[in-house]
Amino acid sequence: MTAVRHTGAEGFLxxxxxxRARLPGxxxxxxxxxxxxxxxxxxxxxxxxRRVEAWKYTDLRPLGEAGFEEALSSIDGGQALPAAHGxxxxxxxxxxxxxxxxxxxxxxPYAAGxxxxxLPGLEGxxxxxxxxxxxxxxxxxxxxxxxxxxxxxxxxVPGGVxxxxxxxxxxxxxxAFHPRHLIRLEAGxxxxxxxxxxxxxHDGTTLHNPIYEIEVAEGxxxxxxRLQQEGRQGFHLSAxxxxxxxxxxxxxxxxxxxxxxxxxxxxIALTGPGASAxxxxxxxxxxxxxxxxxxxxxxxxxxxxxxxxxxTVLAGRSRGVFQGKILVRQAAQKTDGYQMNxxxxxxxxxxxxxxxxxxIYADDVKCSHGATVGEIDHGQLxxxxxxxxxxxxxxxxxxxxxxxxxxxxxxDETARAALGAAVSGWWEREALA
Amino acid sequence: MSLVxxxxxxxxxxxxxxxxxxxxxxxxxxxxxxxxxxxxxSTLSYVxxxxxxxxxxxxxxxxxxxxILAMEPEERAAAGLFLAFQYPVELPGVGNALxxxxxxxxxxxxxxxxxxxxxxxxxxxxxxxxxLNMTDEMxxxxxxxxxxxxxxxxxxxxxxxxxxxxxxILDETDxxxxxxxxxxxxxxxxxxxxxxFSALVITHYQRLLNYIVPDRVHVxxxxxxxxxxxxxxxxxxxxxGYATIQAxxx
Ligand SMILES: Nc1ncnc2c1ncn2[C@@H]1O[C@H](COP(=O)(O)OP(=O)(O)OP(=O)(O)O)[C@@H](O)[C@H]1O
Ligand SMILES: [Mg+2]
Numbered sequence: 001m002t003a004v005r006h007t008g009a010e011g012f013l014x015x016x017x018x019x020r021a022r023l024p025g026x027x028x029x030x031x032x033x034x035x036x037x038x039x040x041x042x043x044x045x046x047x048x049x050r051r052v053e054a055w056k057y058t059d060l061r062p063l064g065e066a067g068f069e070e071a072l073s074s075i076d077g078g079q080a081l082p083a084a085h086g087x088x089x090x091x092x093x094x095x096x097x098x099x100x101x102x103x104x105x106x107x108x109p110y111a112a113g114x115x116x117x118x119l120p121g122l123e124g125x126x127x128x129x130x131x132x133x134x135x136x137x138x139x140x141x142x143x144x145x146x147x148x149x150x151x152x153x154x155x156x157v158p159g160g161v162x163x164x165x166x167x168x169x170x171x172x173x174x175x176a177f178h179p180r181h182l183i184r185l186e187a188g189x190x191x192x193x194x195x196x197x198x199x200x201x202h203d204g205t206t207l208h209n210p211i212y213e214i215e216v217a218e219g220x221x222x223x224x225x226r227l228q229q230e231g232r233q234g235f236h237l238s239a240x241x242x243x244x245x246x247x248x249x250x251x252x253x254x255x256x257x258x259x260x261x262x263x264x265x266x267x268i269a270l271t272g273p274g275a276s277a278x279x280x281x282x283x284x285x286x287x288x289x290x291x292x293x294x295x296x297x298x299x300x301x302x303x304x305x306x307x308x309x310x311x312t313v314l315a316g317r318s319r320g321v322f323q324g325k326i327l328v329r330q331a332a333q334k335t336d337g338y339q340m341n342x343x344x345x346x347x348x349x350x351x352x353x354x355x356x357x358x359x360i361y362a363d364d365v366k367c368s369h370g371a372t373v374g375e376i377d378h379g380q381l382x383x384x385x386x387x388x389x390x391x392x393x394x395x396x397x398x399x400x401x402x403x404x405x406x407x408x409x410x411x412d413e414t415a416r417a418a419l420g421a422a423v424s425g426w427w428e429r430e431a432l433a
Numbered sequence: 434m435s436l437v438x439x440x441x442x443x444x445x446x447x448x449x450x451x452x453x454x455x456x457x458x459x460x461x462x463x464x465x466x467x468x469x470x471x472x473x474x475s476t477l478s479y480v481x482x483x484x485x486x487x488x489x490x491x492x493x494x495x496x497x498x499x500x501i502l503a504m505e506p507e508e509r510a511a512a513g514l515f516l517a518f519q520y521p522v523e524l525p526g527v528g529n530a531l532x533x534x535x536x537x538x539x540x541x542x543x544x545x546x547x548x549x550x551x552x553x554x555x556x557x558x559x560x561x562x563x564x565l566n567m568t569d570e571m572x573x574x575x576x577x578x579x580x581x582x583x584x585x586x587x588x589x590x591x592x593x594x595x596x597x598x599x600x601x602i603l604d605e606t607d608x609x610x611x612x613x614x615x616x617x618x619x620x621x622x623x624x625x626x627x628x629x630f631s632a633l634v635i636t637h638y639q640r641l642l643n644y645i646v647p648d649r650v651h652v653x654x655x656x657x658x659x660x661x662x663x664x665x666x667x668x669x670x671x672x673x674g675y676a677t678i679q680a681x682x683x
Contacts, residue, residue, distance in 0.1 A: 378485055378486075379522050380522055380524055382482075382483075382484050382485065382506060382522075383518070383521075383522035383524070384524075384532075384535075384536075385483075385505070385506035385507045385510070386482050386483070386484075386506050386507075386509075386510055386515075386516055387510055387532075387535075387536035387539070387540075387592065387596065388507050388510035388511050388536055388539040388540040388543065388596070389507060389535055389536055389539045390507050390539065391505070391507065393535070393539070394507075397524075397527055397531075397532075397535065398524070398527070400526070400527075401524060401525065401526025401527045401575075402526060403526075404526035405526065
């Protein structure tokens, strides 16, 4: 077991060896090969250490030390699920496994269901947008994924709002699950996907390692809100890989309010002219939480626009990280890129690290980025208090104002309302506690 | 007595700015404070409102018999004190309507009155705004964000009109106002006049005092009241400037 402590990867590799004969799709040669490749890459790289540039600010050692097991789902149909944000359409995954019994997907104008159940037909689709060997978190998922949400909205169909509920049931021992979500919007289709990740209710240790492979075809629009409110002993390591074709829009908002350690990578490629990406997010951290948002935006076609607004609020001894890279390829003339990342420190023991990066090879582009780290403004606080507003309430107002810009950047009203509620909920729970 | 200040001294960053101010405002009276730039007028207003970083080094200040210097800023506001800022603060991301309603409800809660919901508030606010010649649009914007100088001052007076303080300190609320706005602001103050309302009006211009006629005028020089008098003192200052008083004080 000393080896586990050494690189952190052994525990996961052992689990892969133990599980592989039982993993879904084990008789599919292409999938077998994909898992094999992923294991090879993962074995070669190990869990990234802080010596790796992309992981300079996030230390995964506690993950390697936890010793995760396969999750034993313990949520049954009788459990009350949180209220849906949308019109009632809902996909539910428990411990990374699609649960038809808990989902409500009948009568939708598009297909939504389980990845595991559809595996034989997914050759060439799994790994198409998120190559297995490229990133350690993707490789980890490729080795061990059991299931995920499979979603295809046909051309021209307005899909409305779909809730995706990702629950962790938790157990006595640390449990890990690695869902692989495949989301495709065909030309001119639209969908608002609001994901809520929560659990376990008691403080069990969990690892949620979801990978999203997203294809937004010509003129399609996907609004993708992720609200991560997982338990205090949770690890959350996600990667969103999205490809947006000409005239398409991908709008991602990620709220990080839960888990002890979070790393969210968002990789977006704008591959056709006039495609656009909105990436907004808020990290609301307290206690000893650590959250890392790392974005890669690839402007590969002319006339595309990207806007990123990330806000981090840090209380206690929390640590926040933002790394954002914008790559503008030579072909991507008339690119309009904007990135802003701001942090509000509520405590002298909190810390924020940010690393914006622009790499531009085209000459006719508009690209700007900025980063600020600050505290609550004393003048603003005094102004509010001088009007009779108690200090705690005044702080709450100013924190919400700080986050406002990121929430406002979300184009879909349902998603925006869900986010607004999650943000005020966090403040009431954490900061006034 | 509404406000009693005795021998009040205060420092900022260790630098003495107020050097023993003594001043009393009986209930129902309006007093003006005039004085050259940098004489300590705004410092006095901040000390009375309880701003951080303004260290009281001596003396006392009571409002209706209570030691206000021992209170938190929000407690002073709840007790009935209101400061119209010389430089109203911008709060980007906080809607003006939400701000005004939050403030009004905080004060109402202290008074034991029921809080107003968004609709009830809007009704009250619109009424006040009409008399101040303000448009609904200013409720939708961030607090003071993108407001012109005069609009910011009107927004201060709107807050005063909504919160109905018993002691208002107006720090150069007339500066930057056009003649019409000046009258509107003066009307706003005069509307509150009564046995339970006192005000300390800080101004550089005698003109305002034509509209808000003060009971007393005090001249602040180097953090001290150099002289006090009736409304005619303001007229004398307008004609002579501060030179004579400075010479007398020296
Ligand atoms: N934070 C500070 N640090 C250092 N000095 C300060 C600070 N705040 C105020 N002062 C000084 O205190 C003195 C009084 O300032 P104050 O703002 O009270 O003047 P005022 O009478 O209101 O002037 P004005 O008519 O220009 O508004 C000035 O010399 C000013 O520079
Ligand atoms: Mg001043």
